[in-house]
Amino acid sequence: MLRYVLSRFATFLPTFIGVTLISFAFIRVLPGDPIIVMAGERGMSQERYDELVIQFGFDRPVLVQYWEYLTGVLQGDLGTSYVTKRPVWDEFFALFPATLELSICAMIFAVALGLPAGVIAAMNRGKFYDRALMSTALIGYSMPIFWWALLLIIVFSGNLGWTPVSGRIDLLYYFPDTTGFMLIDSLLSGQSGAFTSAVRHLILPTIVLGTIPLAVIARQTRSAMLEVLGEDYIRTARAKGLPPGRINGIHALRNALIPVITVIGLSVGTLLAGAILTETIFSWPGIGKWMVDSIFRRDYPVVQGGLLLIAVMVMVVNLTVDLLYGLINPKIRKR
């Protein structure tokens, strides 16, 4: 096991360095001089320009610049936003809970519906339910989620008036964000109606963001279940006369869950990519919208820092999934 852990770390480190290299290079390959861009339309004098070149270290060798960038990153210094003048690190972690809350809800939604759908489809292989569920899953998998979001807004916000269109909570309510999670904070505030408002704001973004993971999980669960159901020990269990519910629910599902859990873990990247679109459409104040806004505002330090933090997050989750997978499945460790 130690060998496996070490080998995984051995591939993690170079990738981490590569990711920092890319985010370091980002601001330098942009068309135009970053200092001129920062000055904006006001322009600046030559003296001020020279001063800033020295301040940002653009006059020193690239290698030295990279080294300083890397040591800065490791100490949590990701630069300052051109627009808000706040550290990128602080901005990221102020907005991150919103994205995390939305992603967790989306994942719960996806697992709660996808897992049973996959199991039901596998148990009715080739029959009506299987076809209906898997066709629906394929539609979900092919869905342009930005359009799906607009459709849901037309139906549920426009025609039925059930759900709000944007934001995390009605402006009526105000309370300090102790945890950053609106669902918990609204409960803690004790204001009546605050929690319901938070839930109503969450429903549509959750469905939109959870749709593709839901489809992937349903498909994966079905194929994993079918594979397991063909195994000898299932036949043994049947021959012993165990009730089908016990066979499917305990013997089969437990082993079918392993690949499904991997898929869930590895869909963090998908969730974050989906969060970019979902948050933009629903004006959800998370990191996805923050990144898109920053790209449009040419707030390059934010884009650079956000890119790095998101990539590192995805890498850490993938590493954890790999390690956990190695823990559950000895066959993987041997490779």
Place this chain on the structure above:
Amino acid sequence: MDHALSKEVETQVEQRPGRLREFWFYFRENRGAVFGFWIFVAFVIVAATAPWIAPHDPTQQFREFALIPPVWQEGGNWSFPLGTDPLGRDMLSRLLNGARYSFFVGIVVVVVAASGGILLGLLAGFSPKWLDALIMRLMDIILAFPSLLLALVLVAILGPSLTNAMIAIAIVLQPHYVRLTRASVIGELGKDYVTSARVAGAGLWRLMFVTVLPNCLAPIIVQAALSFSTAILDAAALGFLGMGAQPPTPEWGTMLAEAREFILRAWWVVTLPGLAILITVLAINLMGDGLRDALDPKLKRS
């Protein structure tokens, strides 16, 4: 004797049904896949003939006919069968022409990503360990970024346009081909036929492209179908975010972005472009599932 044996083998090869026929036989089993295939054919035909079958020019503005609903609704007009958008442009013509852009995006992205990915994958599979490790770490780095985010940032660097969106998507999709090709190459390299080719004196290039590559193609073809649909989706998403094709290009994602403020007043300007994306992507994914079942029994989704 040697000669006789090879002749016998040759006749046997001839008697086997053609590869394409065999493939079609298995592909036909999956009704959904065949359905998807015909929709895809229709999509290709529309993409090829759009300028001739579209009733109007997709960018021509009929100012006095802005936001006309489709014909079956009250106020519809037969000269604009699917209605008009806020600028009075004919929806049907725009949708038909939009197929061209999506098709173009799909083809270019798949060709660029697949050819680059296959080359790198072959290289990684055949090369010494350090080069293999280097290539694979590079791919890991690209894969560490969520695809849409990386594409967005690349477009921010290159400037928003459809061409740059295609370049960005191709870069983002390429690592999947590298991984897939490398994995199949490594699986094939240990087999006897490769060893015998090597012993017979086949050079590196011949080994790579003639001996090994054809046997690795099945999963790559499946991946090509799947990334065709991903490319269309991502290009539309970039267009929707304002980072892909720019107005007045009738690209489906861009059309959606332009129509956003009218969602509660005119359902057709929002519903139709998205439906076009969904149907195209769904058809390609159906086809992809069928391809997988027919080409690669190992990957068969039971």
